[in-house]
Amino acid sequence: MDPFNVYRGTVVPLDRANVDTDQIIPKQFLKSIKRTGFGENLFDAWRFKDEGEIGKNPNEREINREFILNDPRYQGVSILLGRQNFGCGSSREHAVWALSEFGIRCVIAPSFADIFYNNCFKNGLLPIVFKEKIIDYLFDLATGPRALEIEVNLERQRLTIDSADDIPFDINPGRKAPLLLGLDDIGMTFKHADDIRDFEVRHRQAMPWIFDHDEA
Amino acid sequence: MSKTLYDKIWDAHVVGQRSDGTTILYIDQHLLHEVTSPQAFEGLRLAGRSPWRLGANLATPDHNVPTKNRAAGVDGIEDPIAREQVIALDRNCNHFGIRQFDMTDPRQGIVHVIGPEQGATLPGTTIVCGDSHTSTHGAFGALAHGIGTSEVEHVLATQCLVQTKSRNMRVEVQGKLREGVYAKDIVLAIIGELGTAGATGHTIEYTGDAIQSLSMEGRMTVCNMSIEAGARAGLVAVDDVTLNYIEGRPLAPEGERLEMAEQYWRGLVSDPGANFDLFTELDAGSLKPQVSWGTNPELVVDIDDVVPAPDSFDDPAKEETAFRALEYMGLEPGMPMTELQLDRIFIGSCTNSRIEDLRAAAEVVKGRKVSSVLKSAIVVPGSGPVKAEAEQEGLNQIFLDAGFEWRDPGCSMCLAMNADRLYPEERAASTSNRNFEGRQGHLGRTHLVSPATAAASAIAGHFADPREFM
Numbered sequence: 001m002d003p004f005n006v007y008r009g010t011v012v013p014l015d016r017a018n019v020d021t022d023q024i025i026p027k028q029f030l031k032s033i034k035r036t037g038f039g040e041n042l043f044d045a046w047r048f049k050d051e052g053e054i055g056k057n058p059n060e061r062e063i064n065r066e067f068i069l070n071d072p073r074y075q076g077v078s079i080l081l082g083r084q085n086f087g088c089g090s091s092r093e094h095a096v097w098a099l100s101e102f103g104i105r106c107v108i109a110p111s112f113a114d115i116f117y118n119n120c121f122k123n124g125l126l127p128i129v130f131k132e133k134i135i136d137y138l139f140d141l142a143t144g145p146r147a148l149e150i151e152v153n154l155e156r157q158r159l160t161i162d163s164a165d166d167i168p169f170d171i172n173p174g175r176k177a178p179l180l181l182g183l184d185d186i187g188m189t190f191k192h193a194d195d196i197r198d199f200e201v202r203h204r205q206a207m208p209w210i211f212d213h214d215e216a
Numbered sequence: 217m218s219k220t221l222y223d224k225i226w227d228a229h230v231v232g233q234r235s236d237g238t239t240i241l242y243i244d245q246h247l248l249h250e251v252t253s254p255q256a257f258e259g260l261r262l263a264g265r266s267p268w269r270l271g272a273n274l275a276t277p278d279h280n281v282p283t284k285n286r287a288a289g290v291d292g293i294e295d296p297i298a299r300e301q302v303i304a305l306d307r308n309c310n311h312f313g314i315r316q317f318d319m320t321d322p323r324q325g326i327v328h329v330i331g332p333e334q335g336a337t338l339p340g341t342t343i344v345c346g347d348s349h350t351s352t353h354g355a356f357g358a359l360a361h362g363i364g365t366s367e368v369e370h371v372l373a374t375q376c377l378v379q380t381k382s383r384n385m386r387v388e389v390q391g392k393l394r395e396g397v398y399a400k401d402i403v404l405a406i407i408g409e410l411g412t413a414g415a416t417g418h419t420i421e422y423t424g425d426a427i428q429s430l431s432m433e434g435r436m437t438v439c440n441m442s443i444e445a446g447a448r449a450g451l452v453a454v455d456d457v458t459l460n461y462i463e464g465r466p467l468a469p470e471g472e473r474l475e476m477a478e479q480y481w482r483g484l485v486s487d488p489g490a491n492f493d494l495f496t497e498l499d500a501g502s503l504k505p506q507v508s509w510g511t512n513p514e515l516v517v518d519i520d521d522v523v524p525a526p527d528s529f530d531d532p533a534k535e536e537t538a539f540r541a542l543e544y545m546g547l548e549p550g551m552p553m554t555e556l557q558l559d560r561i562f563i564g565s566c567t568n569s570r571i572e573d574l575r576a577a578a579e580v581v582k583g584r585k586v587s588s589v590l591k592s593a594i595v596v597p598g599s600g601p602v603k604a605e606a607e608q609e610g611l612n613q614i615f616l617d618a619g620f621e622w623r624d625p626g627c628s629m630c631l632a633m634n635a636d637r638l639y640p641e642e643r644a645a646s647t648s649n650r651n652f653e654g655r656q657g658h659l660g661r662t663h664l665v666s667p668a669t670a671a672a673s674a675i676a677g678h679f680a681d682p683r684e685f686m
Contacts, residue, residue: 033254085413093364122366174236209469214271
């Protein structure tokens, strides 16, 4: 996983509440057994007017000009500004893979669905939560004639707009550290392998039936 | 100190703390399916790792298996990409030695149906699966929730998850359900009340006599849709109904082992006076059959109600959502729900594909015919054993005589990864769990209902109150 520290990019404002993971990456693209190849179908049903399928040539598709990601102002964006309950619905991590591959490094919203939020951190994508008032303010700035450029500093937990505004954000230290260092999550847990084995011994005594199928 | 049921299960599975302050939680049971596991297995292989505890894993293909022409097995999957994914699950399970009910196994079915059915789902355990409807298993007083693929790999490798504890929430449902009103109506009404993010960050415990009166299958329907209110997990305390369901299941403990387990399981209730951070209640006695009208599961009304107007919502964000939903769904405010013409009926999914669901639908359908205005009406049993049991009871014949199609088990039209789907602007009464845009097919229009309401609507050709058919 790539470390995330200071990141500068332009913002696309997606002014919809409850953006679900079925919208972020529709189900027909989940058939892939790879971790890559999802970016071109991010928000497929909103970005395109024709129905998307795996392998369909993006150059031959009918683009939905009304969708914000197709607005010329927002080409090359890497920070997505959303509304409440972003990423609700299915647990599909493919939603985060699609956002990452499209080039999104950070999603800002007033609230996130739990599983999506969790999945972000496993893939070096930073989700930031702000109060509605700040989100509204950011939407105002981001919908101007030119795309808004901001800097996200994870270590300092600050979002900087045109080096003027400096808005602090909260993040759980347990989430922050692995993202800053790009650590291997499984590797970190493996450091506790002895604890896991000790736990299993105690657990087996307390609830032996859980281990009944281990020699199956 | 008084503990909630969630506190008790959590505490019994804490392995330790990581240096970053997060908790390492032990996972007893891991369920796998073809869609969210291949990248996890690949990660495991690339890192030269193997599953920590093989016996903790149980796999089955469900999301994109076809529900017709199953005799040919994997070769019968027409879509080459879907076929590749099911083959990948076979290959991964064989390679690592994971127990799988493959496509040709009579026990194959929707992962959240087969876990309880086989006795793999046990009270007081931690259960995870790369699927958000894992909350289903909470009906057994098990802490069960969905995870992403990175976490699937993490559980395979370490038998643990890195977690931050949720807050406790209690949803009390009191009163006696009226005829024609079911667990599905309870949970749709709860989501309508809480909203799609009303329980985010919480584990819900469902309490009250209306919940206690539900069968295990009804409780599974309620817990299944916890995620639709934002809660990763839903729980119901263990009682006799739970214990009676488990006894005799193939993978459940037996004899002395079972007695020992039952003694422990009986303690899986919240202590009197345990603290809940959030509380809400619902009167089940006054509940009518529910039907969703919008593009998220909180947008529900009574079956005899009308499509609401966007300006009836106080919150501007909800007004905007409603406005957009009406446009997508092709609806106008004030339309009576029972006048909406339907194109397709789907009875199935991890929410409503168990034997009692099929019985409730068959009771409505018996001796009647599916409306000729419908393009299709399908019944997709949740598992091989559910299908066999229904056939033994003659339910398949009731459905077939009425003009329903009787299919093979899988997730089917709930998310339309296989060939069962809606086409643009088609409207469906569906017993599934999500009515998101495009969920059941590009530009398809999904309305969530109970199996009895779906059956009544199939007969009428438009939404219909099942009580009129009883």
